[in-house]
Amino acid sequence: MGDSGVSRGPGAEAAWVERLGVGAWTDVVVALRAGADVVDRGQYIVVRTPSNRSYVWGNCIHVLEGADDAERWRTVFAEEFSDVGHVAIGLPRTPDAAAWPGLHVRVEDVLVRGPDAEREAPPVSGDVEVRPLRQDSDWGELVELLVEENARTEEFPQLGFRGFLERTFQARSDIALAGDGCFFGAWAEGRLVAHVGVIACGPVARYQWVVTHVDHRRRGLASALIEQCARWAVAHGCVQQVIMADAGSAAARLYESLGFVPGDPVVGVEWFE
Template sequence: MHLRSLGYRTDLIFARFQGVVDDLGDVIRVTNPDNPTHYFGNFLIFERPPQPSDLPAWESRFAELVGTPPTVRHTLFGWDVPARGEADIQSFVDAGYTLEENVIMSASALHAPARPNTSAELRVIEDTDEAWGAVVDHQVACREDRFNESEASYRTFKEGQFRRYRAMTKAGLGFWYGAFVEGVLAADLGVYTDGALARFQSVGTHPAYRRQGLCGTLTHFAGTHAQQTFGAGELVIVADDHYFAKDIYAGVGFRTRERQQLLLRHPQDA
């Protein structure tokens, strides 16, 4: 199965590093035996969008190929069709699934935002426990309201996520970047690559430092640094279709290339 979607192709940069990716012909299986609760570490990407009669078969494939409760308690389906409007999802929605929609944006090069922040210090995060711990603290502080789990649960998730990012950094696959205001981490993000593509991750600005141009300024700095370091020909970033961040990314040169849709059923007791 040849993936067309930039979104899924760059998702798999991370899945392959910490998990298993299997091409089964009509579907790609992504599994992470070490972290079965990670949604994007355990899901299926189908070759075509869902149709009304697919629900039983798709759920059966997920149970067989990915897992079932109590080990894997969620269900997540994607499909390799960048254009929206071809999927018939009502039967899935009726069964308790939520439609997740993302905008996939890319650029061959970035430019500075119209109003850059010129006072912040922009740099790669140092490889120390203290520096990475500060990043986790910052990410927890930037948690969006739509994430309704407890802070303790969210922190546990972020700690696991950043163990992977730190390991990928040590493996030479990318960097984590920070914008510091008077020595305080105010914004951060990561960029990791497979050589040809470079994918941004977990862009966040602390609530106390928003509307100061930090996000666009750091995005431009990190993308330029990553391309100069790794030579990736295309930068890829993913934004929630209903969130303002996509306008910030457009302001430094990203353009919408496709829309990614997924169907997620949360654990029943979540």
């Protein structure tokens, strides 16, 4: 398909939030900050990241109607993306799973809070340094932390995962250098053991990549890093904060304990090799 209807910039971003909801909207804006092209085709929105073709939800469509019209939207996705090894289609509501054979229905809780919900994080146990990621070696440690975590959980195929992370965090480091985001880590005994990032999407702060090494959980690290991100967001004029988690997960319960309130979920269907 052609590139007619390309939409970028604050005006377009403001229009998208009304159509997508704040969860999917921040997904789109984060991808835009990371170098994606966004095309508004009226009945659906295309997000394309040429520099990172394995970025599943950076190469996707968000449809605005017909959640059960699987044949139509699978055809549209195939026309838009003929050279990717995945399917990623955002939907306006939870679909009938039977309408989407072979695809996984993805539902994520979207949790929000305002700046007045900022609070002191509980003390972190042990000798831990909390600071932003600043240099290439810091980003390299984050890649290693996530590769190790993925080997444990098998959430994503390991083949190609490291390359995907390296491309993703090159873009994130550029976002940080531009002042549009900040990525905080916690180091214990000289090793990165936890991370939370935040990106400013206009007046909304979107949290990303919340991870704690399995041997360092229940030490208050995630809570401490989230509050560091919250301070950054408030200082940079964000009046709302958005974080996402698998529906009904322990992570979602943690975020609620920190003052986040459930909103409308993000829904989609996906498949990847």
